[in-house]
Amino acid sequence: MDKEKILNLLGLAMRAGKLVTGEELTIGDIRSNKAKFVFVASDASDNTRxxxxxxxxxxxxxxxxxxxxxxxSHAIGRTRMVIGINDQGFATKFKELIKG
Structure with a gap:
């Protein structure tokens, strides 16, 4: 898994407006089937994770x-623990990069 490549792509998705940040907004997008992929910080609270x-x-x-x-947070330029990707193309690419 190439972390730098994934984080650069995350920044690109942010600039393209294809993601939602924050726990509540991401949960809303998951419920409405808009979220195609979700990032949760590994150091987020147990309850949030x-x-x-x-x-x-x-x-x-x-x-x-x-x-x-x-x-x-560094990748998207905002302090967030949870990020939802709303674009199928970005989501597919993230899955490929994470699987290696």
Whole structure:
């Protein structure tokens, strides 16, 4: 898994307006089937990680916890623990890059 490539792509998705940030907005997009892929910071609280992981598994949305809060925040330029990707093309590319 090439972390730098994934984080650069995350920044591109942010500039393209294809993601939503924050726990509540991401949960809303998961429920409405807009979210295609979700990033959760590995150092987020246990409650946040469990809540997002449970929602993702219930609604069949791929989710990763492979990145720290600082890495995700630096990539998008905002301090966030949870990021939802709303574009199928970006989501597919993230899945490919994470699987290696």
């Amino acid at each position: 469990k809540k997002i992981k449970d929602k993702c598994s219930y609604y069949n949305v791929p989710c990763t916890q492979s990145f720290l809060h600082s890495e995700l």
